[in-house]
Amino acid sequence: MLSNKTLYRITSLCLLLVVNGVFGVDGDEVKSVSVMEGDSVTLHTDITDIQTDDQILWMFGPRETRIAEIYKKIINMFDNNETFGDRLKLDSQTGSLNITNINITNSGLYKRQILSNSGTTYKRFKVTVYAHLPVPVIIRDSSQCSSSSSSSSSSKCLLLCSVMNKRDVSLSWYKGFSLLSNISVSDLNIRLSLPLEIEYHDNNTYRCVVNNPITNQTQHLNITHLCQTCSDPSQVHTYLAGTITAVLLTVLALSVMYIFFKKHKRDKLKGNRFVPAEHEVETTEEEVHYADTTFCQQNQQKKRHCESETVYASVVT
Structure with a gap:
């Protein structure tokens, strides 16, 4: 039977071996990247x-799929790895794993295992890949002028900032450096929208910011451009009526000018036409001019008739 002192030593040795990883017990440390x-x-x-004699093995995902290994200074990049392709590199001196051109699907848990003469050690990495953020868009609420709002609300400018939702994204309104409001939603299939109400002649600076844990995008508010007072409907109708009247008068004036030009051109052509006075005949209905035309045939038999044959042709102007 073992003494208490012997049992204590054995227990301490087992604990030491566990701490050193001889039995391959995973550590609790998870490094976030x-x-x-x-x-x-x-x-x-x-x-x-x-x-x-060291062996370093890298695994990925909940099933701990082997993705890279180095043993006896020989590197093995597993051929059945369809997730990363040729984007994995293993440092031959340190065994560190490098992932190039990383994408969203590469997010997850990575596990490093080292087997050496001193035992087995593990380390976990939680890698989170974030998408690039779009610039938020600020627009004016179009329903403000179309609806019959009260006098108090009509003195305000209603704005809406929106952006497509991404992973761990938050959308916020700032007045200067002070946070006014923010919103975040876990559903990645919707668009984030955040309203803001300000005075028309507000001189403060406002900005809409979308951010995730490692980057952000900002859109500054142009109050002069977006916040213009709503037009009175009666003024709009008056403006439209005046515009239509001006267009009609312009068309009428152009039509009169065209008719006058055509008549003037026709009269000018008529005045330049030459008509012999001795052949001018006046009628009650229209002016007809006759011109004497004599046709003389070359036939010798009809030569005697050349003087008596006269044909009259009518010319109407």
Whole structure:
């Protein structure tokens, strides 16, 4: 039977082995890594030089799929890896894993395992890949002028800032450096929208900001451009009526000028036409001019008739 002292030593040794990872017990440490889509990220092994007999294995996802390995200084990038393709690189000296051109589907849990003469150690990395953020859009609420609002609300400018939702995104309104309001929704299939109500002649600076944990995009408010007072409907009708009247008068004036021009041109052509006075005949209905035309045939038999044959042709002007 073992003494209490012996049992204590055995228990302490077991605990020490567990802490050192001899039994392959995973540590609780999980390192969070955030990266933008399209960038590169390196997951470090925390060792400076790999020993010849060391084995470093990298796994990814809930099933701990093997994606890269180095053993006896030989690197093995597993051929069945369809998630990363050729975007994985393993440092031959440290065993650190580098992922290039990372995308959203590469987000998840990465596990590093080192087997050496001193035991087995593990380390986990929680990698989160964020999409690039679009610039938010600020518009005026079009229903403000179309609806019959009260006098108090008509003195306000109603604005709406919106952006397509992304992972861990928050949309906010700022007045100067002071936060006025913000919104975040987990549903990535909707568009985030945040209203703002200000005075028409407000001289403060406002901005709408969309951000995630590692980046942001800002849209500044142009009050002069967006916040213009609503026009009175009666004034709009008066303006339209005046515009239509002006257009009709212009068309009428152009038509009169065209008719006058055509008549003047016709009279001018008539005045330039030459008509012999001795052949001018006046009628009650229209003016007809006759011209004497004599046709003489070359036939010798009809030569005697040349003087008596006269044909009259009518000319109407």
